[in-house]
Amino acid sequence: MAILELPEKSEWTAEVLETLSPEFRYEVREGNLVVMAAAMRPWHADAQYRIVRVLREQGRHAYIEQGVEIGPGEIRTCDVGVFREPPAGDAAYRPATDFALLVEIVSNSSHREDRGIKPRLYASAGIPEYWRVEEAPDGTAMVHRYLLTHAVDGSPVYVETEVSSLDELEAGQGQQKL
Template sequence: MAVQISHYGGLMPGEPLPDWVIPPHEGFTVEDFLRMRGLPRHTELIDGSLIFGSPPEKWHRQVLSLLRRELDLQAPPHLRAEREMAVRLGKRQMPEPDVLIVTAEAFEREQPSTYYFAEDLVLAVEVVSPDSEERDRETKPLKYAKAGIPHYWRIERADSDAVVYVYELDPATDRYLPTGIFHERLKTGVPFPIDIDLTAIGKRG
């Protein structure tokens, strides 16, 4: 007899419990993850475990919209901005950065259509939510750095304002080094000249 549940992610009452609810002893691989169906939106695979995020708040989505729009407008022709796309980092690692800068070649590539490779990325950005603090501050930066992604930004909320913490990869240690903390305006020269008015979050473009 199939196990029945009242509610789980996107499942309807009375549906059988999916296979991904109980992971194998060694954890899931990326291949397992890509075959799964019925996962809640924006599920991530980290260290072989499925990570389910809570529904994003309005502020979180407004930050994503501003960053994706401005980064794509300001990026040189060989780079493009994306949002909320999975990145294949390793055998058991497939996180989903909130915003990404990828090569134009990768952006236009037809397959794979649901994820990028680590080498496609120039920048990974995470907007911190209450349930993602440890992942965005500790776990993910280590994974992104180990995979060789050159730049990482972490964005935190201070009241209704955004604070952007900017990091650059040190190739000698494969660790990120902090290069700046930005309030109100994000202005940096890497990975390309960027100037973003952070007070414009939630305003019409």
């Protein structure tokens, strides 16, 4: 069992998270540090790898497990992040404005976050695209694609534009860059 020693901090920032043990994953939710295990199910890891491969074949700058600085007190980790430009430097946490697309792969423990909380946060940060990957009963990875728009009241929201299987994306169907 690994023991994590944390510094006494009144504010968790990306700079502070960079100093913590790489054995864990970290997010800051409403100012509170959340420590997560790095382990995941093989289905989840496979979906991540496949999504990154599809996006890179489109010429996009896709990377697994990216830290996203959304605003004060909100730093999240996406399953796949696509940068607007090739990322420079070695920082694990980047401003939301650096990203063109964020992908979440829904796990049993992440339904609430991936379906509701993270899309609202990502939309409010102005990230143009959001993809949510869900496991169908037969094990197929289904990709729900969303584009950022604005509601009647002007608030940023995502609208679903397409649902396809990851198999279809890999075969080149629905692979057009949005």
